[in-house]
Amino acid sequence: LSVSGASRSLTIAAKAESLGAVTEFVRKGAREASLPEERIGQVDLLIDELITNICIHAYRGDMPGDVTVTYSVPAPGELSVEVADQGAEFNPLKAEPPDLTSSLEARPIGGLGIHLVKTFAASLTYRRDQGWNRLTFGISASP
Amino acid sequence: MQPQQNDKSALNIERAQVYDHVVLIVSGRMDAENAPQFEEKCNVCMAEGCTTLVVDLGGLTYVSSMGLRSFLSVAKTLQSKGGALRLCCLKGLVKQVFEITGLMQVLSVYESVESAIPRG
Secondary structure, three states: OEEEOOOOEEEEEOOHHHHHHHHHHHHHHHHHOOOOHHHHHHHHHHHHHHHHHHHHHHOOOOOOOEEEEEEEEEEOOEEEEEEEEOOOOOOHHHOOOOOOOOOOOOOOOOOOHHHHHHHHOOEEEEEEEOOEEEEEEEEEOOO | OOHHHHOOOOEEEEEEEEOOEEEEEEEEEEOOOOHHHHHHHHHHHHHOOOOEEEEEEEEEEEEOHHHHHHHHHHHHHHHHOOOEEEEEOOOHHHHHHHHHOOHHHHOEEEOOHHHHOOOO
16 A cells, blocks of 8 residues: 555555445545535545446456545646556446346346446546556536 | 444344334434344334334434335335334435435325324
């Protein structure tokens, strides 16, 4: 675990047990950006879904790896967070949107995480960069 | 320390009986790590013969998609047994997450414990 104050980034093992530390780290950024309490819950959820995705899709099975989370406050009331990993190329923005109208019997139990990310993030971009998956989301204090 | 930080990763599930019905009172945060606890509690109730479960989510402050999986999975199992999962008292972020994912339409969701308890 390493925290760099200047770049405000945290590198940590990509696994469920790391989620608490990453959440705490990004909350610092949320407080620096003066996001209201309601938004901080949404930031927790964005981080949770993205880290869970990396654990499932980027580092599959017994292929462990790290995740680097970097935040910045581009303007008061705005938080930008990049979540980067070196796992298999995976662009969650290309995932098929879930059918939100199907009946309980027909409903698959997965596929809702990225839908939540797309809804809560004010901006969302993905790029594959020399072996890295880099997903960046923005969230702002105003609706 | 804020109360929210005290229970940051904890999920609490209490069990109550209202007339013939089991009510699970769920509070705290539900994520990938602890959602299986909820499914286990439900499985215990089902093993005892419950086909309809009322779940009070009034104290739940956070749910991720892994928590939603658990609700869907339990609801499907109960429905296949001719029963239902009846959720109530959703608020804040949890209610928002259910609305965004369309689960308010697909699951049985009630305003209060009283209205969630089956009558007759």
